[in-house]
Structures are given as C-alpha cells and as structure tokens.
Amino acid sequence: MSEVPKRCDVLIAGSGPGGSMAATFLRQKGYDVVLMERRRHPRPNVGESLIPHFWTYTDAAGVTDRLVAERFIAKAGAFADWEGERRHMAFRNYGFSRPALHVERDVFDHILFNHAVGNGAQAFEDCTVQDVEPGETVVTRYVHAEAGAGTIASRFMIDATGQQALLGRHLDVRQADDDFRFVAIWGYFEGSSYMAADGTMQPPENARTIAPTTFVTGLPYSGAGWCWHIQLRESTSVGLIVPTERIRQARSQPGGLEAFFLQQCAELPQLSILLQRARFIPGSLNVINNYSYTSARMTAPGCFMIGDASGFIDPIFSIGVTLAMYGAFTAAWAIDRSLRNAERAESSRAIFEQQIQTRMAVSRALCRPAFRAPAYTEGRLKAAMRLYSTAEHGLIRDVTGLSGRSINFERMSDPAAA
C-alpha cells in the first residue's frame, strides 16, 4: 500500500458514484486527487434502477465503454399499477437512443471507482474520514485500517459520503424532511417474472431479449407509500417505501420486519403475481430508517457536498445516481474555475450552491403527491423548469403521472416551454 499523502489539491470522502465520478472529472483537468473510502469495493449499495440521463456523465468521464461491456440489464421504461390505474412509459419515446439500466450496484460502483483510479486518483479503501475543518486550506482527519489516524491538507474537499452526510452533520445544516417520513425495506428474490414495456408479464429468462421495466405500485394503506420491483441479472430487487408509523407497528408483530415484508410481497396485487414462483433469498433483507433530508447549505469554505451527502428525498423517480453524477460534475467545474482564477472562488461556490439547491428543490416538489409552494419558491421552481428541454418536460410530465404526482409538474411548468 502506498502512503497517504500529507497534501493534495482535492480530497474526496466517499467513493459511490458521486465521489468516484468527481475524482475522474478532476483528474481529467490535471488536479492531484485523493479519494478515501470507508469500505472496500465491491460493496453492496441500494439504487439499482438508472434513468438514461446518466450516460451524459459517463460519456464525459470516458467510462461508458466499460459499463456497456458489463452487459447490465437494459430497461425499457417504467410500469405503474397505481390506485387501480395501470400506466407505462418507454424512454425511447422521449428521444433517448440508449437504454436505461438495472444494475447491481456493487459491480456498477466498482467500475466507476476503478476508472477513477485508472485516471490517476490516489484511492485509499478501509479509510474513514472522521472530521473536516473547512477553510482556505481544508484539513481532514481520517483513520486508515493499516496506516492508522492521520490528517491531510487540501485546497478543496468534496463530501460524497452518501447518507452519512459527514459535513452536513458536522456543520449542523442537515434537516430531516418531515414531509417524507418513510422507512425503506428491501430484499432479493430468485426466479421472479417481470413486466415488459408493452404491459405483458415475462418469465425471468426473457430479460435479455424483452427489456424489463421498473415496476412500481402504490401501497393501499398509504397515499405516498410504494413498492419497487427491479429485475437484475441473477435476482430481483423488491423494496417497500413505508410510512414510519406503519413500520413501528410491523416491528412489534411476530416475525418482525421480515414477516411484514414477505406478507406485503404476497398481498400487493400485481407484485404477488410477479413473485408467484419466486424464492426469497434468506438474509437479503435491508432497512434504512427515515432517510429523507435536505441541507440548508451545501458548501462551506473550500468544501462541496454532492449526491446523497447534500440531500435525499423519495427514490420514486430513480434519479439518485444521476443527481450524484451531476453534483460531481458541478463540483469539479466549480473547483477548476476557482483554481484557475482565485478571484472567482466565491462565485463558483455560489453557482454550485444555487444549481444543486435548485435541482433538489425541483425533485422534492415533483415527488410530493400534493404540494403548494410559497409564491417565492414557486417562482424559483418555474424559472428552473424553464431550463429543461421540451423533450424533458414531456418525460417529467409522464413519469410523474405514473404515480399520480403530475399535479406539481403542471404548476411548475411554464406552458410556453411545455
């Protein structure tokens, strides 16, 4: 193992899609990058359904070919069974020439990490960032499994620690989002059927020839709770987004959460049919409590928060990974602009803050089944929507419509642009 350096241009904490892509973008611009990861790749991660927008970033990072070569499952679109209505959408109707994907995140994240290393990022796994001191020079304390505790000084720092939200907690700017008080429970099945884009049910062995959709369905006892079904290469990911109160009851019942989860899988109308011949993989159940939050600030002197470290809402639209990549791109842009012209450091940070906050505000508004924004916010949301293309407006309208959430889109969208 090489030694952890004492200084670098940019220190990046966390190597999910956000951290690894930021490392690659900054290496492409010639900066000296250190990437620290608490765990060791490959490591499991949730968030397996990707919208086709992510290719724009992997193109820019030069990692598209590696991802294509992996032959992940191509997904055609989404299929929703929502309050008795069945609707579906296919990405190819919105001008996308490349497919969306269903990915095993251990493999996907590992490819992006290796690409950052291949581009010359100095990466350290089993290395936990403990604490960050923002400033003219950022000082970061870490503990490495072999080398022990140390500090590293950098001109800039990117917090890409995901839901750990290292800097957000440290600066006390992380705000739990009371409009989304949910728990996520998910697990994996073998032998599940899936829904194709034409609304037919297909056996698992067809996944290579007839592209699956991401199937979502609302939970009958909760307006905003829902369930996903994501066909992967060897298994199927099934998850429930359940209101916190409902989970409290479930925990106290015999069999606890696993019994609750399996019961839901057996009872939800369309899901139970897809899972009829499937086998639950023992020990594959995961839980994340109350994960929705935003951050009052997403920067501090010398520091940028990206991806889930900056905020996380409801995963209904499968945009988390793409948002993390957008954050990575924008942070790398802001750091480069600052290092090329120190007088523009402040405005670069302001542009990053504005772009990421706005993107988060738009996603949050679109996620809410019913939403009345204050006039000021509504004005900002409308201005932000004005920066999306006509094709993107059509896509957002139809995707939010799948789960009965297009009312917010209609309010925010300027008819002149739609």
Place this chain on the structure above:
Amino acid sequence: MIEEAIRDYIVRNSRAALDSASLTPDTDVIAEGLVDSLMLLQMTDFIEDHFGVEILPDDLTFENFGSIAKITALIEDRSGKV
C-alpha cells in the same frame, strides 16, 4: 463576432441532434435540448475565457441563455459594449 463564436461553440459541442442549417439567432436552444445543464457550465467557461467577461451566479437563466441572441446580449452587456 460574438454571435458567430457562440453559434460555432453550440454546433461543435451540443450533445443533442442538431440541424445546423436551421439554427438561427432566435432558436430556443434550451427547448431544443442544445444547451443542457452541463453545457450551461461548460459554456460559462468558454465565454469567460474567450471574451474576458465574468458570468455571475444569477446569470444562469433562460433569459440569458435561451438563444444565441440572448447569450450574445449577455456578453455584450458584460463587456460594456452596449
């Protein structure tokens, strides 16, 4: 000429399918998908390097970047040519 340089930049760098013959100064480059959120940042670098002006945080709007004519007006405004 500013307008020519911006037009050229968009034709060379846009990720969306582009019929360059039909791209006029008033084409809505955002609605057409020629200028997306990445391009907005990349074009900011280009404008600053090429024309020696500074783009400010509140500048990244449809009103300033919605067409070649609008972008040209922004640059002219910043270089004090108007």
